[in-house]
Amino acid sequence: xxxxxxxxxxxxxxxxxxxxxxxxxxxxxxxxxxxxxxxxxxxxxxxxxxxxxxxxxxxxxxxxxxxxxxxxxxxxxxxxxxxxxxxxxxxxxxxxxxxxxxxxxxxxxxxxxxxxxxxxxxxxxxxxxxxxxxxxxxxxxxxxxxxxxxxxxxxxxxxxxxxxxxxxxxxxxxxxxxxxxxxx
Numbered sequence: 733x734x735x736x737x738x739x740x741x742x743x744x745x746x747x748x749x750x751x752x753x754x755x756x757x758x759x760x761x762x763x764x765x766x767x768x769x770x771x772x773x774x775x776x777x778x779x780x781x782x783x784x785x786x787x788x789x790x791x792x793x794x795x796x797x798x799x800x801x802x803x804x805x806x807x808x809x810x811x812x813x814x815x816x817x818x819x820x821x822x823x824x825x826x827x828x829x830x831x832x833x834x835x836x837x838x839x840x841x842x843x844x845x846x847x848x849x850x851x852x853x854x855x856x857x858x859x860x861x862x863x864x865x866x867x868x869x870x871x872x873x874x875x876x877x878x879x880x881x882x883x884x885x886x887x888x889x890x891x892x893x894x895x896x897x898x899x900x901x902x903x904x905x906x907x908x909x910x911x912x913x914x915x916x
Contacts, residue, residue, distance in 0.1 A: 789906075791851075798851025801844050803903060809835070810890045811900040815855035817875045821865045823852045 791799050806812045815823065826832065827849060830839045840848060857874060859865055866872040870888045886892065893900045899907045 795851045795854055798847045798849075801840070801848045802851055805840060805844075805848070807901070807903065811893050812903055813869075813890060813893075814903075814905055815852045816857065817869065817878060818856060818872050819859040819863075819865065819874060820853055820856045821859050822867060822872070823849075823856055825865070825867075827852070 802815075803812050818826075827845060828839055830837050839845075863873075864871075868888075869875045869890070870884075875888075882896075884892075893905070896909055896912050897905045897907065898909055899905075
């Protein structure tokens with residue numbers, strides 16, 4: 733018998749998988765997009781809801797605890813002032829001071845002090861260079877700017893806020909008494 737070579741199976745030529753990196757890139761892109769969308773959905777409700785204290789202005793979730801601690805510590809003795817009515821430098825001296833306008837207070841400790849400070853510093857404003865740091869409402873140019881046409885008949889203090897802002901105790905300074913509701 734003649735010698736025969738064994739028959740080898742002829743395989744079709746291998747396909748070039750040039751699309752492999754493109755497919756891998758597309759899969760990674762889809763995975764990242766889905767993961768990002770899922771994280772955004774998980775965090776979105778916290779960013780748009782009002783604080784647990786139901787204040788008038790919406791505060792982003794990262795500052796809500798600071799606002800709650802601020803209200804818990806400051807609104808127990810008097811109505812809490814919005815941080816915007818006093819400059820940043822005033823708050824920087826008031827927060828760590830145990831002597832608060834003649835009253836002895838327990839000073840906030842870390843990390844509460846830092847959390848409240850982040851809230852206060854975000855919503856207050858700096859003083860101008862050379863401007864004296866105010867410690868009373870009547871000295872604050874921000875307070876005056878927020879009340880441009882108001883003439884005060886008696887000394888201004890945090891308790892007198894309620895005379896025009898009946899919901900100030902709930903940290904709502906947007907609602908006004910009827911006489912001021914349509915004031916120019």
